Amino acid sequence: MVDPKRTRYLAGTEGAPPVPPPGGYHGARRTAAPVAAPLVSTAEAPAEKQQANAIGWAALLAAILFALTLLGALLAGATGLIYGVTMLTLQLVVVGVVVAALFTARGRALGASALIIALMLNVATVGAASALQTSASGSYSGQKTAEQKHEGAFPGVKDRSSSEILAQPSLEEVREQSDATLAEIRRRLSDRFGYTWTEVGPEDLRPERNGYGGESMLVQYISVPWATNEPVQDYERKLDVMEVIDEVVTERGMYGMYSFNDPSSSLDSTILQKFYGSSDPRTQHTWEWYTDNYPDPLRFYAVIHDLSNDPAGELRAEREADSAKTGEPLEGLQIYFLAPELLSEADVEEFEERLQEYPGS
Known part of the structure; x- marks a missing residue:
């Protein structure tokens, strides 16, 4: 048996770590026990709503106004206006705003709505409907000059003499x-x-x-x-x-x-x-x-x-x-x-x- 004055090992505890001396080791510090993070009820923490930003609203408003303009031109039978350079330019602007809204997290929902409107009512679809309507009714005079209207009423046939x-x-x-x-x-x-x-x-x-x-x-x-x-x-x-x-x-x-x-x-x-x-x-x-x-x-x-x-x-x-x-x-x-x-x-x-x-x- 080992002399208790020379060692602090206890009999029958082979392999156990040595017992610290009275008062602990010199310079050792106590570590506070970890404290569990407080639990927060998800029911008590409502999710923050993401508000659409200005570009999303701008895209939706632009798509609606452009669609209304096209429908107005359709009702007026202005096929030439629908296929004009101005209308095509406006459509490109609307498409650009819609695409920009789709690439923003907070404007994506409104941008998607604007995209649906743009796909349903655009120069191609409304213009085709207007062309069919104009062809069926024969109402070609809306965008003609006074001289063209006068020529269109010619009772004979071009390059053939009345005599x-x-x-x-x-x-x-x-x-x-x-x-x-x-x-x-x-x-x-x-x-x-x-x-x-x-x-x-x-x-x-x-x-x-x-x-x-x-x-x-x-x-x-x-x-x-x-x-x-x-x-x-x-x-x-x-x-x-x-x-x-x-x-x-x-x-x-x-x-x-x-x-x-x-x-x-x-x-x-x-x-x-x-x-x-x-x-x-x-x-x-x-x-x-x-x-x-x-x-x-x-x-x-x-x-x-x-x-x-x-x-x-x-x-x-x-x-x-x-x-x-x-x-x-x-x-x-x-x-x-x-x-x-x-x-x-x-x-x-x-x-x-x-x-x-x-x-x-």
Whole structure:
């Protein structure tokens, strides 16, 4: 046993650290026990609200004002103003403010709202709606000068003299001539081949543009189209049919018939293949013949659809769609007249009066 006077180790405590001497080691300091941090209830500490900064409000206000300006221009039909340099510049400014707000923590929420408004109402979307509205209503005069408005009311057609318009056959004369010619063609083909006929649709009159952004007093005339109820499929029969038609139109002062679908035409073989199904008239699903009475405006078309030469069914699908709209036969011969820029006899007096505002026309 170790002498207790020479050491302070206790028996049976091997490995334990030595007991400090009375009063502790020289120079040692006591360390205060750590004190736990006070617990704070989250329920008693309301979260501080982040207030949006000025740039966020500025972005939202700018987007709203810009959207209201666009809507005002839309209601006024001012398509030119919407697509103007000023409006595009303002939109860039609004976009810049919105982007700046999105990059600030306190303005991000308002910036996001401004972005939504800018995406819904901008020059592209509102301008497109305004253009459609203007096109549908014909209200193009909002941004025109007085001179442009005056030109837009020109009753004739640009680069065409009024004397030429007044000297040509009237709408009524062209209608009478085309109706008589179509009736004679139908009569001869019925007598020779026994064809019966269906009136495909009504006569069509379409206003002609005057070349200055407005409508003239002239119209494009499309006669009542007629179609055979019977198909015309045999190659020799097609030639015979066109020969009868050629006799009728030449008797009435028109030129001989011209075949667009024939290889002797100026059309390339790839074009013939695309429009008529083949470059060989014997296997073509469509024949298209034409003539006119230039310098008079009358133009005549004779078209034969032959589904027996349509193995792929492409023509049939097109013809079925047309038949569903007009009730016309799927195949056979169709004949009609077209004449552009005609003046009605009932409009001659007004036409001449309005021309007095345009010296030299």
